[in-house]
């Protein structure tokens with residue numbers, strides 16, 4: 001892997017060889033970051049050659065990824081999700097700039113997490129493992145179960161008992177061994193860590209495994225390519241553990257390092273007001289985050305003890321980012337807005353970035369003529385209960401034309 005130089009510890013700076021199973025710093029236990037040889041990448045692939053590629057998945061960015069190849073094992077088609085210009089949504093929120101919606105809910109298991117799980121499966125194979133495990137608020141689990149099923153691998157999945165039914169149904173359908181933990185996400189994470197240690201499964205816990213962020217960063221490589229390498233002023237997205245926002249930042253930084261883009265976007269980190277430990281620390285410009293309760297219906301970002309606060313806080317700080325907290329009402333409102341104006345169906349955490357963008361526009365935090373990409377991170381079919389909560393129940397009538405005409409005021 002000539003493109004990868006080594007893995008560097010985010011805490012002490014120690015560097016180690018980037019082996020598939022090297023997931024934390026051998027010196028201090030800190031989270032690692034994969035570093036690339038940008039000169040090498042630039043010399044093997046130009047952005048014009050990239051634009052001509054026919055591979056329609058996240059693996060079209062192979063030169064920017066920590067893998068030699070993806071072997072011959074069957075893979076799901078992850079990535080290459082659409083980027084929509086959202087003119088109607090802009091109009092409704094009084095935004096005069098250019099807004100794009102990146103609908104990552106259209107990945108095979110319906111969330112951005114597929115990008116990380118596809119990477120996890122390849123790295124697990126490289127490490128010679130046949131079983132992968134993770135703990136998750138839901139989407140990391142369903143995406144791992146799906147991507148592993150396609151590759152013929154076994155999965156052990158730990159999810160908190162509150163996980164929405166749609167996500168649990170996906171797990172069962174993909175044949176995962178599912179452990180519903182009667183406790184918080186924090187409790188779930190702890191139990192999975194002990195079990196992974198005990199059984200030597202491959203660890204897909206995002207904060208620990210640096211390769212997952214490398215998978216997630218492909219969303220930024222795509223955004224940049226879809227905009228023909230014209231970088232937006234802002235990228236808005238929801239934040240839970242912090243791995244996604246760190247991945248988004250890493251993607252843009254790698255492109256910048258390789259000379260594909262000439263500037264970096266500012267990140268808009270959006271959390272639920274009922275659970276916003278990362279934004280609380282980021283807005284105070286400190287790394288000293290404090291655990292919070294998990295009070296939001298956006299289950300995917302109900303993370304009171306974030307697992308990747310260091311990378312997330314650095315990403316927000318380095319990008320001169322903005323933090324926005326939104327209420328559950330504002331999240332439900334953004335779900336309706338995305339559906340009604342764009343035909344995009346988002347789960348609560350999937351619409352949270354858009355909720356934050358709307359608030360940032362309304363409160364004048366961002367310029368009205370800016371260019372923004374809002375990432376929808378997960379599909380609404382995963383959490384039908386909250387979708388109905390947002391959108392309401394339909395009209396119900398007997399099969400009678402007269403009654404229909406009456407109901408329609410005809």
Ligand SMILES: *Cc1c(COP(=O)(O)O)cnc(C)c1O
Pocket residue numbers: 111112113139140206238239240241242243244245300301303347349350377378379
């Ligand atoms: C996981 C997830 C997030 C947040 O990602 P983190 O890495 O936990 O910050 C946001 N939206 C959806 C739909 C998710 O599944």
Ligand SMILES: [Zn+2]
Pocket residue numbers: 009010011012013014025026027028029030
């Ligand atoms: Zn270290």
